[in-house]
Amino acid sequence: MELKNLILSFFxxxxxxxxxxxTAASAGKIxxxxxxxxxxxxxxxxxxxxxxxxxxxxxxxxxxxxxNRTIMAGQSHFGDLVVFDDPITLDNNLHSTPVGRxxxxxxxxxKDIFTAWLGFSFVFNSTxxxxxxxFAGADPLMNKTRDISVVGGTGDFFMARGIATLxxxxxxxxxxxxxxxxxxxxxxW
Amino acid sequence: MELKNLILSFFxxxxxxxxxxxTAASAGKIxxxxxxxxxxxxxxxxxxxxxxxxxxxxxxxxxxxxxNRTIMAGQSHFGDLVVFDDPITLDNNLHSTPVGRxxxxxxxxxKDIFTAWLGFSFVFNSTxxxxxxxFAGADPLMNKTRDISVVGGTGDFFMARGIATLxxxxxxxxxxxxxxxxxxxxxxW
Amino acid sequence: MELKNLILSFFxxxxxxxxxxxTAASAGKIxxxxxxxxxxxxxxxxxxxxxxxxxxxxxxxxxxxxxNRTIMAGQSHFGDLVVFDDPITLDNNLHSTPVGRxxxxxxxxxKDIFTAWLGFSFVFNSTxxxxxxxFAGADPLMNKTRDISVVGGTGDFFMARGIATLxxxxxxxxxxxxxxxxxxxxxxW
Numbered sequence: 187m188e189l190k191n192l193i194l195s196f197f198x199x200x201x202x203x204x205x206x207x208x209t210a211a212s213a214g215k216i217x218x219x220x221x222x223x224x225x226x227x228x229x230x231x232x233x234x235x236x237x238x239x240x241x242x243x244x245x246x247x248x249x250x251x252x253x254n255r256t257i258m259a260g261q262s263h264f265g266d267l268v269v270f271d272d273p274i275t276l277d278n279n280l281h282s283t284p285v286g287r288x289x290x291x292x293x294x295x296x297k298d299i300f301t302a303w304l305g306f307s308f309v310f311n312s313t314x315x316x317x318x319x320x321f322a323g324a325d326p327l328m329n330k331t332r333d334i335s336v337v338g339g340t341g342d343f344f345m346a347r348g349i350a351t352l353x354x355x356x357x358x359x360x361x362x363x364x365x366x367x368x369x370x371x372x373x374x375w
Numbered sequence: 376m377e378l379k380n381l382i383l384s385f386f387x388x389x390x391x392x393x394x395x396x397x398t399a400a401s402a403g404k405i406x407x408x409x410x411x412x413x414x415x416x417x418x419x420x421x422x423x424x425x426x427x428x429x430x431x432x433x434x435x436x437x438x439x440x441x442x443n444r445t446i447m448a449g450q451s452h453f454g455d456l457v458v459f460d461d462p463i464t465l466d467n468n469l470h471s472t473p474v475g476r477x478x479x480x481x482x483x484x485x486k487d488i489f490t491a492w493l494g495f496s497f498v499f500n501s502t503x504x505x506x507x508x509x510f511a512g513a514d515p516l517m518n519k520t521r522d523i524s525v526v527g528g529t530g531d532f533f534m535a536r537g538i539a540t541l542x543x544x545x546x547x548x549x550x551x552x553x554x555x556x557x558x559x560x561x562x563x564w
Numbered sequence: 565m566e567l568k569n570l571i572l573s574f575f576x577x578x579x580x581x582x583x584x585x586x587t588a589a590s591a592g593k594i595x596x597x598x599x600x601x602x603x604x605x606x607x608x609x610x611x612x613x614x615x616x617x618x619x620x621x622x623x624x625x626x627x628x629x630x631x632n633r634t635i636m637a638g639q640s641h642f643g644d645l646v647v648f649d650d651p652i653t654l655d656n657n658l659h660s661t662p663v664g665r666x667x668x669x670x671x672x673x674x675k676d677i678f679t680a681w682l683g684f685s686f687v688f689n690s691t692x693x694x695x696x697x698x699f700a701g702a703d704p705l706m707n708k709t710r711d712i713s714v715v716g717g718t719g720d721f722f723m724a725r726g727i728a729t730l731x732x733x734x735x736x737x738x739x740x741x742x743x744x745x746x747x748x749x750x751x752x753w
Binding site: 219247248249250265267296303305323333334336337347348349372 | 624
């Protein structure tokens with residue numbers, strides 16, 4: 187009978203819809219690895235050397251016991267803890283108008299090679315962006331690119347999560363470095 | 376025919392249910408900006424000054440190289456890193472019975488104004504709450520209110536995420552401050 | 565009529581499917597407290613004492629003002645900040661081949677008992693695992709087990725969230741300790 191077939195078709199259709207939506211719900215979120223928001227910034231770090239207090243944007247605030255000139259600290263600055271307040275710009279020019287600040291700390295945590303651990307925020311307070319993005323993670327900075335976690339956000343970036351890909355754009359001895367930060371958010375509210 | 380209409384109605388109804396649930400699943404979560412849990416606490420910080428070791432709840436453990444009395448540290452304590460273990464109370468009275476502890480660190484990270492970066496936990500072990508809430512984020516503490524991220528939780532706060540709104544409730548020079556912390560969780564398990 | 569009953573059955577069935585999937589979607593994720601990924605590792609921490617720079621994997625880089633031998637620091641090392649780069653192994657043998665590194669910091673943040681706050685990453689770069697897992701949280705280390713948060717991940721652990729249960733597997737004075745870390749991820753992509 188035609189009517190029975192019609193009902194059966196509906197049955198199959200609805201079952202499919204039901205299953206697919208249940209599956210999606212089980213997964214908790216659609217897992218497309220495509221950012222819902224993407225931001226690229228540069229940040230500029232000028233380390234305090236005792237003489238440049240006006241221009242410096244960062245300073246060492248901790249070093250291994252027995253001083254940071256011990257064998258332990260070595261060439262890779264193991265243990266040095268640096269606090270920073272670095273300008274963020276849209277291009278790689280230190281003198282561009284900052285669109286925000288990168289504020290927080292990094293510490294060198296490997297003896298044989300430069301590797302850091304980062305905890306910091308991008309802080310925005312302009313017409314374009316208001317709020318903050320919070321980052322944490324390991325930065326093996328001799329690699330061309332490396333990923334850290336976006337662990338949260340506030341304001342325009344309310345509850346954000348994602349990945350930031352770091353690239354050292356410039357590195358001038360122990361005086362200045364510039365990071366390119368490609369922030370890809372995968373959870374946006 | 377009546378029966379056909381009935382079937383058609385079902386079809387439309389199910390289609391709607393199917394679509395709405397699929398949409399919800401696509402979005403990954405219903406994005407109502409209404410906390411699933413909300414907690415308001417005060418926390419009390421008494422800075423160690425070399426003489427108050429019994430009452431102090433926090434101490435400076437790092438400061439910029441060349442001492443924290445350099446031009447660099449200035450008036451806004453740039454670079455000072457403070458570790459704390461502060462009591463949490465339900466009201467703004469320092470002498471109320473603590474319901475938990477706020478444990479972690481803050482560091483001052485701006486040269487021209489007081490701004491801090493926070494990494495800490497609320498730790499509970501009472502009949503009312505067991506577990507911890509973990510926080511990270513920038514605290515531009517001269518603003519009336521500012522938001523940081525709840526990046527995770529354990530125990531009663533298993534896998535929590537959210538926002539904590541901080542308000543300085545009291546600030547007595549460099550001796551004592553009290554924060555009101557309005558913790559709003561938007562992801563609860 | 566038989567046909568009517570059939571239609572009614574379909575109606576009820578679809579309604580149930582619809583409701584259950586909608587509910588799941590509303591909740592945002594199926595809240596089964598069963599990890600989607602689980603990893604158990606040991607990590608080994610050898611503290612620098614001024615003489616063991618070759619073997620040491622960690623060093624104190626900050627201590628309360630007025631030195632860490634003040635009344636404030638006391639027996640529980642309040643305020644001491646330690647940076648580490650510890651090998652991770654699959655069993656509890658310090659000399660097993662490391663499968664990765666645990667890199668970051670801990671700080672002692674309680675005056676009367678050993679309690680720490682941790683910020684670190686597991687960093688993997690082997691055929692088995694590539695990427696990092698980022699951790700933050702309070703570690704009341706005199707408890708047999710304690711939980712911290714997995715706040716994010718990269719590479720193989722892209723966007724991970726979860727809980728890590730820590731257990732002190734060995735503790736040799738102030739020279740060496742070994743942690744068993746049972747990492748349970750509840751959000752996997």
